[in-house]
Every structure is written in structure tokens, then in C-alpha cells.
Amino acid sequence: MKSLGSIRSDFAPWLDKSAVPFIRFEGVTKRFGSFEAVDDLSLSIYEGEFFALLGASGCGKSTLLRMLAGFEAPSEGRIILDGEDLAGIPPYRRPVNMMFQSYALFPHMSVAKNIAFGLKQEGMAKADIAERVEQVLKLVKLEDYAKRKPDQLSGGQRQRVALARSLAKRPKVLLLDEPLGALDKKLREETQFELADLQNQLGTTFIMVTHDQEEAMTLACRIAVMDKGQILQVATPTEIYEAPNSRFVADFVGNVNVFEGTVRSVNGECITIETTAGLDIAAKSEAPVTAGDNVAYVLRPEKLKIAVEPIGGPNVMEGEVWDIAYFGPVTSFHIRLDNGMIVKVAMVNATREGPLQLTWHDRVFVQFDEDAGLVMTV
Structure with missing residues (x-):
């Protein structure tokens, strides 16, 4: 299948069969007693990627990150970074740095001293430390805050100090563990674009762990969706959303x-699906199917249309408004069809009045096109 969605046209190494991965997890398993946190996992990440490990709590994504950082050792398998097997190499000798959700800043030190701490521990010359600190402060736009203490900064500023400290050592790979989780929603959304722009500017390989789907979709070049220690799909954000490879x-x-x-x-x-809900769906299927196959037709809420008058076209259903949720940019409707099934419809609020003047129990018609959804074999 061709690549979907917007990607940097000059950066898609995963589409180049001759490209050599920068990081490789080869058959990696991690056990804690009888529990397998990571189960025979293989994954390739390319230099300069902003890569996201996405999954619910306990899926193994943080364990994978900690093994790359050197805080945990694989029970089986290998981790290769820039051609070097990381087995036996302690965390402080690996060309990676990790930024934690808590930021872990020293409260008694100024911003500049927080950033300089790791460089000082490495024995860098004083003049070189000062130059490096100045560089990263400028990079994260905190030059005027060098003498402040962490408690004199906002949450977003503390996040940028932690990022600057992580970048000061110029790691080959920056690991981010829920990097924006401590920020409020609006600041988190603003910071996402800043972080993506910064990574693009630096060209450093970023690997992020998150359970926030929107964060992964906003930041990452590619996403690996994880569950129960395994990777279910690796793809661009658009492909993950528009062409998921599984029901999960x-x-x-x-x-x-x-x-x-x-x-x-x-x-x-073109196929016709006789659904268990009593509806006949006209659909287009990219997957090869034959008559009699059991399938699931997966349809995103924004792909449906809703109207108070009968709609032309295929796949028209009738029902009543069961629930309404107003989210500002979008209004979400739950429509209870006449057969009892609840269908979710999302409509953009293009005007101040909203998409339709609907209220609970109004009769409506719902329609979707033949190519609006995805046919999955069961």
C-alpha cells in the first residue's frame, strides 16, 4: 500500500529498502520473574526519526525504552545502536540521554547550573561548558532565565530546561518518557509543536513513550502501537489512523x-456486507474477500454525514439522537438506529451555531460513502 498522509518528502528512510536502521531491537524479550513485559520483539528505527511507542499502561513500552537506555538488560535478544551491540555497556557510556516526565531538576541550582551538571560530571572544560549551556539555552529560548531556580519557572519552562539538559551532552538518541504529561492540556498542545520543530531542526533521533494518542500523532514520524509486550503495527500517523491493521x-x-x-x-x-445488526452495507474492499467471509467494517465517526431530511447515496440509516457532546471544534453525536445499534458521528463546528440544530430524540438520517471505511477480515 502506498504511503498515506503528509510526511517530509525528503525524509522517509523506512521506504528505502537500502537504508540501514540506526537502532535495531532483534528478538528482544524481557522477563520479570514469570511475567514477560516484552515478548520476542523486533523493531527498526532510523537516524533522524521522531519515533513514538504508543500503548496503554503495562504494554511494555517503558521497559523497551529502559533497555535501550541501559537501566534494564534484555532477557533474550540484542539491541544494536549505530552498528554497536549495547550488551554490557552501562547507561553512562551509552550515546543516549533520557528525559523523564518529572524533569528531575535540582531545585537548589539555577537553570544554567542544572544544564551544566552533566557536562561538569564528564569533566568538560569550564569554558566549553559555558559555551554549550549558552547554545542550548538559545535553542530552547530560555536565554533570559539562566539565573532562575526551577521553582521560579512555569511548567512549560521547566520542561524546556529538562530538554536543554538532555540535549547538552549531544546524545545520538534522546529518549522521552511521557515528556509532556505534567503539562496542562493547552500548554501541552503548544509544546508539542515546539518539540517537533526542535527535533526537525537538530536532526537528533528522538524516541518517545506515550499513552496519549494525539501526542503520538502530532509528534512522530512513525508510531509503534504496542500491546502485551508486542508491536501490533508500525506506520506513519495517517496510516495508523486510516489503515489500521487490526481491530485493536x-x-x-x-x-x-x-x-x-x-x-x-x-x-x-465492490462488496455487499450483510451485518448482524440487520443492515446491508455497500463497501469497497482493499483486502481480498469472497462471498461468505466473516468481516468487520470499521468506520471513523467523521466519515459519516447526518441530516434531518433523507439523504441520497449508499448506506443510508435512520434513527434518533441519543447523546450529544460539544467539544468546541467538533460536536459528537450518538445516533440510536432503529435496530438499536448506536452509531457515533463527528461533525465540525464550521459556524458558531454548530453543524445542525439538533437535540435529544430528534429523528435523523445518517449516510456514508462506499470507500469511507475499512473492511477487515475476522
């Missing part, structure tokens, strides 16, 4: 409607 990925990333059913007829890529 489709349901985990964003909202989704799922229609279970059986293929009744096939005419080229």
Missing part, C-alpha cells in the same frame, strides 16, 4: 464504529 489498533487510536457481518456478494473491489 483501530479501536485504540481514535473513535470507531464497527459493523460485524458476512460478505454477501463481490463485484471486483
Whole structure:
């Protein structure tokens, strides 16, 4: 399948079969007693990527990051960084640096001294330390805050100090463990773009652990969706969202409607699905299917249209407004179809009045196009 969505046209090494991965996890397993936190996992990450490990708590993403940092050792398998096997190399000798969610700043030290601490521990010359600190302060736009203490800074400023300290040692790889989790929603959204721009400017390989789907979609060149110590899909954000390879990925990333059913007829890529809810769906299928196959039709809420009058086109359903949630840019409707199924519809609030003047229990029509969803074999 061709690449979907917007990517930097000059940066997509995963599409180049001759490109050599910068980091490789080869058959990596990590056990804690009888529990396997990471299960025979293999993964390639390329130099200059902003890569996200996405999954729920306990899926193994932080363990994977800690093994790369050297805080944990694999029970089986190898981790290769820039051609070097990391086995036996202690954390302080690895060309990586880790930025934690808590930031772990020294409260009694100024911003400049916090940034300089690691460089001083490495024995760098005083003049070189001063020059490096000045460089990274300028990079994160905190030149005027060098003499302040952490408690004199906002949450976003402390986050940038921690980032500057992590970058001061010029690591080959920067590891970020839920880097924006301590910030409020609005500041987190603003900082996401700053962080993405900074990574693009530096060209340093960033690997981020997060459970926040929007954060991963905003920041990452590619995302690995994890569950139970395994990687289920590695792809660009658009591909993860628009072309998930499993029901789990489709349901985990964003909202989704799922229609279970059986293929009744096939005419080229056009198929008819007889659903268990009593609906017949006309769809286009990229996956090869035959009549009689059990399938799931996965449909994102924003792909549906809603109206108070009958709508033309395929796949028209009728029901009543069951729930309404106003999110500012988008209004989410839960429509209870006449067969009892609840369908989620998301509409952009393009005007101040909202997309439609609807209220609870209004009768409505819902429609979607044949190519709006994704057919998955069960």
C-alpha cells in the first residue's frame, strides 16, 4: 500500500529498502520473574526519526525504552545502536540521554547550573561548558532565565530546561518518557509543536513513550502501537489512523464504529456486507474477500454525514439522537438506529451555531460513502 498522509518528502528512510536502521531491537524479550513485559520483539528505527511507542499502561513500552537506555538488560535478544551491540555497556557510556516526565531538576541550582551538571560530571572544560549551556539555552529560548531556580519557572519552562539538559551532552538518541504529561492540556498542545520543530531542526533521533494518542500523532514520524509486550503495527500517523491493521489498533487510536457481518456478494473491489445488526452495507474492499467471509467494517465517526431530511447515496440509516457532546471544534453525536445499534458521528463546528440544530430524540438520517471505511477480515 502506498504511503498515506503528509510526511517530509525528503525524509522517509523506512521506504528505502537500502537504508540501514540506526537502532535495531532483534528478538528482544524481557522477563520479570514469570511475567514477560516484552515478548520476542523486533523493531527498526532510523537516524533522524521522531519515533513514538504508543500503548496503554503495562504494554511494555517503558521497559523497551529502559533497555535501550541501559537501566534494564534484555532477557533474550540484542539491541544494536549505530552498528554497536549495547550488551554490557552501562547507561553512562551509552550515546543516549533520557528525559523523564518529572524533569528531575535540582531545585537548589539555577537553570544554567542544572544544564551544566552533566557536562561538569564528564569533566568538560569550564569554558566549553559555558559555551554549550549558552547554545542550548538559545535553542530552547530560555536565554533570559539562566539565573532562575526551577521553582521560579512555569511548567512549560521547566520542561524546556529538562530538554536543554538532555540535549547538552549531544546524545545520538534522546529518549522521552511521557515528556509532556505534567503539562496542562493547552500548554501541552503548544509544546508539542515546539518539540517537533526542535527535533526537525537538530536532526537528533528522538524516541518517545506515550499513552496519549494525539501526542503520538502530532509528534512522530512513525508510531509503534504496542500491546502485551508486542508491536501490533508500525506506520506513519495517517496510516495508523486510516489503515489500521487490526481491530485493536483501530479501536485504540481514535473513535470507531464497527459493523460485524458476512460478505454477501463481490463485484471486483465492490462488496455487499450483510451485518448482524440487520443492515446491508455497500463497501469497497482493499483486502481480498469472497462471498461468505466473516468481516468487520470499521468506520471513523467523521466519515459519516447526518441530516434531518433523507439523504441520497449508499448506506443510508435512520434513527434518533441519543447523546450529544460539544467539544468546541467538533460536536459528537450518538445516533440510536432503529435496530438499536448506536452509531457515533463527528461533525465540525464550521459556524458558531454548530453543524445542525439538533437535540435529544430528534429523528435523523445518517449516510456514508462506499470507500469511507475499512473492511477487515475476522
